[in-house]
Amino acid sequence: MTGAKALWATLAGHGISTVFGYPGGAIMPVYDALTFYPEVRHVLGRHEQGAIHAAEGWAKATGELGVCIATSGPGATNLVTGLADAMLDSVPLLAITGNVAQHLMGTDAFQEADITGITMPVTKHNYVVRDVEELPRVLAEAIRIARSGRPGPVLVDIPKDVQLAAFAGGIPTPHARPQAPDPSPESIEAARELLRNAKKPVLVAGGGSLDASEEITALAHAWGLPVITTLMGLGVYPASDPRWLGMPGMHGSVAANRAISECDVLLAVGMRFDDRVTGRVSGFAPHAKIIHVELDAAEIGKIVRTHLPVRSDAKTAARLLTQGAQKLELSEWLTQIEEWKGRTVPPQHWGAAYAVGQVTARLRPDDILSSDVGQHQMLAAQLARFEKPRKWLNSGGLGTMGFGFPAAIGAALARPDVVSMVVAGDGGFQMTAQELATLKMYDIRNVKICIVNNSYLGMVRQWQELFHEKRYSEVWLGDSNPDFVKLAQAYDVPAYRASSAEELPAAIDAWLRDPKSALLEVVVPHEHGVFPMVPAGAALSEMMETEPVRTEVSAAATEVNEAAAQALAGQEAEEMNQA
Numbered sequence: 001m002t003g004a005k006a007l008w009a010t011l012a013g014h015g016i017s018t019v020f021g022y023p024g025g026a027i028m029p030v031y032d033a034l035t036f037y038p039e040v041r042h043v044l045g046r047h048e049q050g051a052i053h054a055a056e057g058w059a060k061a062t063g064e065l066g067v068c069i070a071t072s073g074p075g076a077t078n079l080v081t082g083l084a085d086a087m088l089d090s091v092p093l094l095a096i097t098g099n100v101a102q103h104l105m106g107t108d109a110f111q112e113a114d115i116t117g118i119t120m121p122v123t124k125h126n127y128v129v130r131d132v133e134e135l136p137r138v139l140a141e142a143i144r145i146a147r148s149g150r151p152g153p154v155l156v157d158i159p160k161d162v163q164l165a166a167f168a169g170g171i172p173t174p175h176a177r178p179q180a181p182d183p184s185p186e187s188i189e190a191a192r193e194l195l196r197n198a199k200k201p202v203l204v205a206g207g208g209s210l211d212a213s214e215e216i217t218a219l220a221h222a223w224g225l226p227v228i229t230t231l232m233g234l235g236v237y238p239a240s241d242p243r244w245l246g247m248p249g250m251h252g253s254v255a256a257n258r259a260i261s262e263c264d265v266l267l268a269v270g271m272r273f274d275d276r277v278t279g280r281v282s283g284f285a286p287h288a289k290i291i292h293v294e295l296d297a298a299e300i301g302k303i304v305r306t307h308l309p310v311r312s313d314a315k316t317a318a319r320l321l322t323q324g325a326q327k328l329e330l331s332e333w334l335t336q337i338e339e340w341k342g343r344t345v346p347p348q349h350w351g352a353a354y355a356v357g358q359v360t361a362r363l364r365p366d367d368i369l370s371s372d373v374g375q376h377q378m379l380a381a382q383l384a385r386f387e388k389p390r391k392w393l394n395s396g397g398l399g400t401m402g403f404g405f406p407a408a409i410g411a412a413l414a415r416p417d418v419v420s421m422v423v424a425g426d427g428g429f430q431m432t433a434q435e436l437a438t439l440k441m442y443d444i445r446n447v448k449i450c451i452v453n454n455s456y457l458g459m460v461r462q463w464q465e466l467f468h469e470k471r472y473s474e475v476w477l478g479d480s481n482p483d484f485v486k487l488a489q490a491y492d493v494p495a496y497r498a499s500s501a502e503e504l505p506a507a508i509d510a511w512l513r514d515p516k517s518a519l520l521e522v523v524v525p526h527e528h529g530v531f532p533m534v535p536a537g538a539a540l541s542e543m544m545e546t547e548p549v550r551t552e553v554s555a556a557a558t559e560v561n562e563a564a565a566q567a568l569a570g571q572e573a574e575e576m577n578q579a
Contacts, residue, residue, distance in 0.1 A: 001166070001167045001168075002029065002033060002132075002163065002164055002165065002166060002167060003029075003129075003132040003135050003158070003162045003163045003164065003165050003167050004029040004030045004032065004033035004163040004164070005033040005036060005037075005167070006132070006135055006136050006167045006169075006171065007030055007033070007096070007135060007136075007139065007158070007163070008030075008033055008034060008036070008037040008040060009037070009136070009171045010135075010136040010139045010140060010171055010172070011040060011067065011139070012037055012039050012040055013171050013172075013173070013174065014139075014140065014143050014174045015174070016040060016065065016067055017039070017040065017041060018040070018041045018042075018043060018058065018067070018413060018414075019040060019041070019042050019043070019055075019067040019068065019069055020042075020043045020045055020051040020052070020054045020055045020058075020066075020067070020068045020069070020410065021042060021043075021044070021045070021048075021051050021068055021069030021070060021096075022044065022045055022046075022047070022048050022051055022069075022070055022071070022075060023069075023071060024070070024071025024072065024073075024075045024098065024111070025071060025072070025098075025111065025160075026071045026072035026073070026075075026097075026098035026099055026100055026111060026159075026160050027069060027070065027071040027072070027075070027096075027097070027098030027158075027160075027163075028071075028098075028160075029098075029160065029163035029164050030069065030096070030098065030158070030163055033163075042069075043409075043413065043438065043442065044438070044441065045406065045435060045438055046434035046435055046437045046438060047078065047432065047434055047435075048068075048070045048075050048076075048078035048079050048082075049078050049079070049081055049082060049402060049406075049431075049432060050402075050405075050406040050409075050432045050434065050435040050438070051068045051069075051070070051079075051406070052068045052070075052079050052081075052082030052083070052086075052093075052095065053082055053085070053400075053402070053403050053406035053407050053410070053432065054066075054068075054406040054407065054409045054410035054413075054435075054438075055067055055068040055082075055093060055410060056082060056085065056086055056089075056091050056093065056393075056403070056407055056410065057370060057393055057406065057407030057408060057409065057410025057411040057414070058410035058411065058413065058414045059086075059091050059092050059093055059410075060089075060091060060390065060393045060407065060411070061368055061390055061393060061410070061411035061414045061415055061420075062390070062414045062415075063092075063210070063211055063390060064092070065092045065093070065094055065143060065146055065147055066086075066091065066092065066093045066094070066410065067093075067094045067095075067096070068082070068093070068094075068095050068096070069095075069096045069097070070095070070096075070097050070098075071097070071098045071111070072097060072098050072099045072100055072111045072112060072113060072115070073110075073111030073112060073113045074111065074113075075097070075098075075111075076097040076098075076099075076113055076115040076118075076157070077113055077115065077118065079095055079097070079119075079155075080118060080119060080122065081398070081400055082095075082153075082400075083095060083119055083122045083123055083153045083155065084122040084398050085395050085397070085398040085400045085403065086152065086153040087122045087123065087124070087152055087153055087397075088396070088397025088398050089207065089232065089395065089396050089397050089398070090150050090151050090152055090207060090208065091151060091152070091153065092146045092147045092151035092152070092153075093146060093152070093153035093154070094139075094142055094143060094146050094153075094154055094156070095123075095153060095154070095155040095156070096155075096156050096158065097115050097155065097156070097157045097158070098157075098158055098159075098160060098163065099112070099113075099115065099128070099157050099158065099159045099160065100112045100159065100160060101159055101160045101161040102130060102159045102161055102162070103161075105159065115155065115157050116128050116155065116157050119155050122153070123152070123153050123154055123155050124145055124146065124151075124152035124153060124154050125142070125145050125154050126154060126155040126156070126157070127142065127154075127155070127156045127157065128157045128158075128159070129156060129157070129158045129159070129162050130159070130162065131162070132162050132165035132166070132167050133167065133168070133169050135158065135162065135167070136167075136169065136170075136171050136172050137172055138156060139156060140172040140174065140175060141175070142154040142155075142156050143174070143175070144174075144175040144177070144178075147177060148177055148178050149178070149180070149295060149296070150208070150295055150296040180295055180312065180313040180316065181311060181312070182312065182316060183293075183310050183311055183312035183316065183317055183320065184311075187308065187309065187310045187311075188310065188317070188320045188321060190308055191267070191291045191293075191308055191310055191321055192321060192324055192325070194265050194289055194291060194307075194308060195223055195225075195265060195267065195291075195321075195325075195328070196326060196328075197265075198264055198265035198328065199264055199330070199332075199333065200259075200262060200263045200264045200265070200287075200330075200333045201223070201225055201226075201263060201264065201265040201266075201267065201328065201330070201333075202225065202226050202227075202228060202245075202259045202260065202263040202265075202266055202267070203216070203219070203220055203225045203226070203227045203228070203267045203269065204227075204228045204229075204230065204248065204260070204266060204267070204268045204269070204271060205227065205228070205229050205230070205233045205236040205237060205269050205270060205271070205314075206229075206230045206232055206233045206268070206269065206270045206271025206272065207230065207232030207233050207270065207271070207396065208233075208269070208270020208271060208272075208294065208295065208313075208314055209233055209236045209269050209270035209271075209314040209318075209389075210232075210233065210235070210236060210270075210389040210390055211314070211315060211389070212236070212269075212270070212313070212314035212315035212318050213235070213236045213237070213388065213389045215314070215315050215318035215319050215322070216236050216237060216269060216314065216318050217237055217238065217241075218318070218319075218322050219318045219319075219321050219322045219325070220237065220243065222322045222325035222327070223325045223326070223327065223328055224243075224327045224328045224330055225243070225267070225328070226243045226244075226245055226259060226330075226333075226334065226337055227241070227243055227244050227245065228244075228245045228246065228247065228248050228256045228259065228260070229244070229246075229247055230247055230248060230249070230271055230274075230277055231247050231249065231276075231277075231381055231394065231396050232271075232394075232396045232397075233247075233270070233271065234247060234381060234384075234386050234392045235386035235387070235388050235389040235390065235391050235392050236389050238386075238387045238388075239385035239386055239387060240385065240387060243334075245259055245337065245340075245341065246344075246382070247381055247382070248260055248277050248540065249274075249276045249277040249278075249279070249534065249540070250276045250279070250533060250534045251378040251381070251382065251530050251531075251532065251533055251534075252277075252532065252534075252540070252543075253341075253344055253382070253532065254340050254341070254343045254344055254532055254543070254545050255337055255340040255341040255343075255344070257532070257534065257540040257541070257543050258340045258540075258541070259337055259340065260284065260285050260288075260540055261283070261285070261286070261539070261540050261541040262287065262336075263285060263287065263288045264287055264288055264289065265288055265289050265291065266285045266288040266289070266290045266291070267291045267293070267321075268290060268291065268292050268293065268294075269293040269314050269317065269318065270293065270294065270295075270313075270314040271294075272294075272296075272299045272302070272303070273299075273302070273303035273304045274303075274396075274397065275303075278303060278304065278540075279534045279538055279539050279540045279542075280537055280538055280539045281303060281304060282539070283538075283539025283540065283541060283542070284304055284539065284540065285304070289307040289308070290304060290305065290306050290307050290308070291306075291307065291308045291310060292304075292306040292308070292309050292310065293310040293312055293314060293317040293318075294309070294310070294311065294312075295311070295312065295313045295314075297311055343545060346383075347383075350500060350501040350524070350525070351524055351525050351528045352375060352376065352379060352452050352454060352458070352524045352525075352528045353379050353383070353528065353530070354501065355452060355498075355504060355522045355524055356376055356379040356380055356383055356423060356452060357379075357383040358504055358505070358508065359421075359423065359450050359508060359520070359522070360380055360383055360384035360385075360421075360423070361383075362508060362512060363384065363391075363419070363421060364418075364419070365387045365388060365391075366388070366391070366417075366418045367391065367418050367419040367420070367421060368390075368391050368392075368393065368408070368411045368412075368415060368418060368419070368420045368421065369384055369386075369391060369392055369393070369421050369422070369423065370392075370393040370394065370403075370404045370405075370407045370408040370411060370420065370421070370422040370423075371392075371393070371394045371404050371422065371423045371424070372395075372401060372402065372403060372404030372405070372422070372423070372424040372425055372428035372429065373394070373395055373399045373400060373401045373403065373404070373425075373428055373459075374401070374425045374427070374428060374457070374458050374459045375425065375452075375454075375458035375459050375462065375528070375529075375530045376423050376424065376425050376452040376458070377394055377404075377423070378459075378530045379423075379452075379530055380394075380423045381394070382530075393407050393408070393411060395407075401425075401427065401428035401431050402428055402431030402432040403428075403432075404422045404423070404424045404428065404429075405422050405424055405429060405432050405433070405435055405449060406432050406435050406438075407422070408420045408421065408422035408447050408449070409435060409438055409439065409444060409447060412444055412446045412447045412517075413442075413444065415446075416446055417446075418446065419446055419448055419512070420446055420447050420448070421447075421448045421449075421450065422447070422448070422449050422450065423450045423452065424449065424450070424451050424452070425451070425452055425453075425454070425457075425458060426451055426452070426453040426454065426455065426477055426481055426484070427456075427457045427458075427477055429449075429451050429484075430481075430482075433487065436487070436488060436491035436493055437491055439491065439493055439517045440491050440492050440493065444517055445515065445516050445517055446517065447517040448511060448512060448517065448518060448520070449488075449493075449517070449518070449519040449520065450511075450519075450520045450522060451484050451519065451520070451521045451522065452522050452524060453481070453484065453521055453522065453523050453524065454524050454525065454526050454528060455476065455477050455478030455481060455526055456472075456475050456476060456477060456478070456526055457474075457475040457477065458528070459530070460475045461475045461527075462529045462530065465527070465529070466529075466535075466548075467535070478526070484497075484519065484521040485497050485519070485521055488518075488519040493516070493517060493518060493519055494514050494516055494517075494518040494519070495518065495519040495520070495521065496510050496511045496518065496519070496520050496521070497520070497521045497522075497523065498520070498521075498522050498523070499522075499523040504522065507520060507522075508520065529547045531544060531545065531546055531547045532544060532545050532546075
């Protein structure tokens with residue numbers, strides 16, 4: 001057995017059934033050894049970034065480990081964006097890279113890169129394997145680290161001579177997943193006491209709660225709490241429940257942002273208080289005592305002042321907090337919340353919001369929706385209704401354009417029994433459009449691609465409209481976009497188009513009925529904003545609930561600019577005081 005064969009034997013022994021990758025010179029022995037392990041399916045992407053995002057999609061849809069492989073130099077560096085993406089979104093991921101032989105390392109050899117040095121800030125841990133006898137042990141340890149605690153990406157770099165070396169050792173059995181620490185009984189009882197005395201409580205569930213959906217729902221019902229789910233936590237709590245308020249933050253719902261701004265107790269479970277959630281930190285939940293349930297101790301108190309830290313995984317803490325619960329009398333608070341919820345009006349007129357609403361309304365409860373990054377992402381998060389976790393896949397922390405389509409492919413391979421839909425923009429789709437070849441090569445039939453084509457980099461255009469006096473710099477794509485229908489057909493992917501509200505229903509029907517993976521291009525007006533919106537540097541309570549009237553956009557832009565500048569100045573002053 002060689003080191004390369006030991007690699008595949010270790011992956012197979014750990015239950016890895018599918019890997020995504022792209023071969024090259026320094027990883028060639030591993031790809032040669034793959035031919036001896038038919039139990040492991042390899043999916044050939046058309047770019048390393050596509051491969052790693054597909055591995056992320058697999059991991060996000062299943063909660064299990066995603067695995068990707070690349071060669072040295074540019075192959076390895078093409079994984080960096082995906083590693084950073086997985087790091088910020090806590091995705092369990094194993095990246096395996098080849099490298100030049102050890103005697104060439106440090107000599108600037110052909111396709112050599114110090115990938116462990118490059119990726120140290122964006123991985124949970126990384127390794128260079130210098131002894132073939134250590135290879136299976138290192139792989140097993142990397143898998144354990146990626147899966148345990150707060151999940152994340154781990155990279156294992158293997159020089160070519162280690163892959164070719166003879167291996168005489170044994171293949172390790174999988175590590176048992178370490179148990180998360182139980183929260184202290186004192187912190188749980190203190191949290192119960194804060195909830196008992198609350199008059200305006202709210203529960204906010206983040207991405208760290210995805211595997212505790214049942215427990216979070218039971219907790220909310222036991223206490224009678226209204227629930228907010230962050231962008232990464234959508235689906236943790238069923239959207240059909242009348243006490244669900246939507247998501248918070250920059251493009252959050254009116255009800256969610258107002259509730260956070262007025263609540264007296266905020267129970268945060270499995271979230272890291274990202275700046276897109278909090279807005280100006282000094283204005284976040286200013287009247288609330290914050291209970292922060294979080295497994296990663298580094299996140300507690302990092303952004304917002306935590307009144308009561310509860311160090312625990314979401315499932316355990318939610319179960320314990322449900323014990324001894326008492327249904328709270330919150331009629332006045334819930335009446336106020338209903339008034340805020342009533343301010344959100346579904347889109348009525350033709351545009352990106354209307355189109356995304358119509359498309360996502362066709363999702364079934366078990367279907368999966370991925371998104372790319374931009375206006376369509378926020379619209380999908382606002383308008384889609386998720387009843388279960390792990391049905392919404394997006395790049396939350398890094399905001400990676402090009403993520404959505406390959407992630408949908410990974411999810412489709414993980415869950416071939418459901419539709420894996422992706423909503424993308426005309427800009428982001430072109431960053432990984434080559435993965436249409438992956439659909440064709442593997443005859444993947446359950447991916448439905450929706451491109452919302454407004455001929456702009458829409459989110460950047462919105463900010464330029466509001467905050468830069470409509471100086472649209474380098475955001476117009478309309479004169480160079482391809483014909484997306486012809487592009488899909490060139491890869492033997494059926495494609496459909498709608499350019500009006502009247503054409504859309506029939507186009508959606510044909511797109512979803514097609515027995516193959518298919519593309520739907522929806523051509524929408526150029527200028528369309530996503531609202532509600534909290535300007536950068538503003539507090540959640542300072543949100544713009546509706547889009548400014550376009551005939552008055554210059555005055556509105558000036559007013560918003562002034563408010564944002566004042567808020568930003570206040571934030572900078574606060575940061576200076578803290579420093």
